[in-house]
Amino acid sequence: MAKTPSFSCSACGASHTRWSGRCDSCGEWNTIVQETPLSAGPAKKSLGGKRGQPIALSDLSTEETPPPRTLCGVEELDRVLGGGLVPASALLVGGDPGIGKSTLLLQAAARFARNGIKTIYVSGEEASAQVRMRARRLGLEESPVQLAAETNLRDILTTLEAKKPGLAIIDSIQTMWADNVDSAPGSVSQVRAAAHELTTFAKRHGVSIIMVGHVTKEGQIAGPRVVEHMVDTVLYFEGERGHQFRILRAVKNRFGPADEIGVFEMTGKGLAQVTNPSALFLSERGTPSPGSAVFAGIEGTRPVLVELQALVAPSPHSQPRRTVVGWDSGRLAMILAVLEARCGIPFAGLDVYLNVAGGLKIGEPAADLAVAAALLSAREDTALPADTVVFGEISLSGALRPAPQTENRLKEAQKLGFTSAIAPAGGKTGTVAGLTLTRPSDLVGFVGETFGAG
Ligand code: TYD
Ligand code: MG
Numbered sequence: 001m002a003k004t005p006s007f008s009c010s011a012c013g014a015s016h017t018r019w020s021g022r023c024d025s026c027g028e029w030n031t032i033v034q035e036t037p038l039s040a041g042p043a044k045k046s047l048g049g050k051r052g053q054p055i056a057l058s059d060l061s062t063e064e065t066p067p068p069r070t071l072c073g074v075e076e077l078d079r080v081l082g083g084g085l086v087p088a089s090a091l092l093v094g095g096d097p098g099i100g101k102s103t104l105l106l107q108a109a110a111r112f113a114r115n116g117i118k119t120i121y122v123s124g125e126e127a128s129a130q131v132r133m134r135a136r137r138l139g140l141e142e143s144p145v146q147l148a149a150e151t152n153l154r155d156i157l158t159t160l161e162a163k164k165p166g167l168a169i170i171d172s173i174q175t176m177w178a179d180n181v182d183s184a185p186g187s188v189s190q191v192r193a194a195a196h197e198l199t200t201f202a203k204r205h206g207v208s209i210i211m212v213g214h215v216t217k218e219g220q221i222a223g224p225r226v227v228e229h230m231v232d233t234v235l236y237f238e239g240e241r242g243h244q245f246r247i248l249r250a251v252k253n254r255f256g257p258a259d260e261i262g263v264f265e266m267t268g269k270g271l272a273q274v275t276n277p278s279a280l281f282l283s284e285r286g287t288p289s290p291g292s293a294v295f296a297g298i299e300g301t302r303p304v305l306v307e308l309q310a311l312v313a314p315s316p317h318s319q320p321r322r323t324v325v326g327w328d329s330g331r332l333a334m335i336l337a338v339l340e341a342r343c344g345i346p347f348a349g350l351d352v353y354l355n356v357a358g359g360l361k362i363g364e365p366a367a368d369l370a371v372a373a374a375l376l377s378a379r380e381d382t383a384l385p386a387d388t389v390v391f392g393e394i395s396l397s398g399a400l401r402p403a404p405q406t407e408n409r410l411k412e413a414q415k416l417g418f419t420s421a422i423a424p425a426g427g428k429t430g431t432v433a434g435l436t437l438t439r440p441s442d443l444v445g446f447v448g449e450t451f452g453a454g
Contacts, residue, residue: 007032008188013226035183069255070166072111076263076273077104079300080235080248082256085112085167088206089255090199092173092227093248094213095237100246101212102126103270104237105169106135108210110143117166119144120159124151124175138270151185153178153194157201165207170198172212173227188226195227228252239266240325240359245280246271247360250300259363260300278305278416281358288386291378295370296389296409296421297362303405303412305389307357308367310374315351326356327367335371335394342398343447345376366403368394369422372443373450380451385420389413392424398443402427410435422450 007016010033012026022029069084078084081091095101106121113119123131128149135141146163150156153176160168170176174186176194183189195211202209213227228234234252239245248262263277274280282294282305291310296303308327315321324332332354339345354371356362369392377384384390391409393401403409406427413421413435420436423429429437440446 007034009033010188010226013188013192033188035187035189070112070115070117072108072115074108074111074273075275077108077248079302080250080260080262081233082250082253082260085117085208086232086255087166087208088202089208089233090202090231091208091210091233091235092195092213092231093210093235093237094215097214099237099239100264100266100271101237102131102171103134103138103266104246104248104264105171105210105212106131106140106145107138107270109145109167109169110135110138110140112167113144118146118164119167119169120146120148120163120165121169121171122148122150122156123171124149125172151175151177153197157197160201160207161205164205167208167210170209170211172214173198174214192226195230199230238359238361243359245274245359257300261302261304278303278412281306281360282416284357288383290381290383291374293370293374293377293384294389294413294418295362295367296391296413297364297367298403298405298409303408304360305412305416305418306360306362308370308374309355309357310371310378311351311353312347312375312378313351315349317351320347320349321351321353323352324354326359326361327354327371328363331365331368332371334396335368335375338394338396338398338443339372339375342442343444345379345447347375347379350379364403365393366391368392369400369424369446372446373422376447376451382451384450387417387419388422389418389420390422392422394443400424400440400442400446407432410437422446 007019008014009023009026009031011028011031012023014023014025016032019032019034023031067087069086071078071084093101093105109119109121128147131147173191173194177185178190178193178197181189181193198209198211232254236249236251238247238249244266246264246266250258250260252258263274264271265274285307293308294305295308296305322329322332336347340347370390372394373384373390391403393403395401402424406423406429410421410429410432414432422438425439425441438449440449
């Protein structure tokens, strides 16, 4: 039977019979692309016809030693991996083109190779000479990493089977080409097939495989999101252009906590780890100025202090602007609405800009109060008290909810020389010497205490 052209969504991988602007299954716009389907339609016979092999079952209590993990020695990377690399695991490292994925993985490959893991780096994007040139620039040319420039998946798998490495890096999954799938490299079927082959190979042969995946905003190339379900760990490498900071974030990890971040700095000699991100994110902070608030956040298992900057100005437009970098714009709208409804502070006719300094993206609801503080400080043109950190969740009623790990946040603030903190009443504070605590129970109380009558 001839294969009929079909359409699939590059975001969720769902198949469609015709093109449409929006994918019914995940709701994304402009993600449906035409291609040849993986199989030529549903199988005619059901599985029930033929008998398979019985599978050996075991108890939940079976004694098994946890797999030994290998550390690469870069603390920021090891922590994001959940405490080192797990053998036979499949990982995906996603990120915008040019963010530094190849640099990070070449450095990681060199580290793992030096720690005794046989490592193969397969580049489908760059020639071996280019990778070698980069290695020289990074001072890694002496590392025992084996290099190949190849895109044919069959050849790559045969090589891996023969060489038996402990770690293989595939840069990138979009350039891989499986010859049993007749669509172009980078298409959803190819990416899905290649990722499936590589993941299965990792499990079967005990090789850890790290795949690189490009993310495009337009969803033109198959995003690696279809691959996310297959692999054990998904890491995103993110950062703002123009900033030298890069953040590696675990969004899924079968072997460790998700949401853990590692902070790196792009230097002339590759990526350097930043072991004290709070100090880095606050380094650009000058004297206290209106619109600035320091948020004591938690990223994964670690407290991170970061400056939030707000600008509030009369709007020349009939519809005022709301611009957010590093935070959720829906959440900003909510805070503005609560301030208006519960505290009677209107933002109508005012443009509002909010920025998280240093290119960090914050997802915690605990940032609410710090955002409110920055917005009010900008609106009232009054600087917040110096050396103060703020955190806490705001509910729609205007009540404040304590944030998890209050004590850790306070300790980090104290370690960095802050002398006071504003946090909702409730929540375990423990004993943090040298910090003056202000503990409002609702937003009205907070506004009154911090900005006088408001
Ligand atoms: P790269 O790792 O090629 O990105 P990706 O694989 O995610 O597409 O990184 C490319 C960028 O990193 C490029 O803009 C140059 C910069 N860079 C440095 O600043 N210093 C370095 O030592 C290296 C190797 C790259
Ligand atoms: Mg690259």
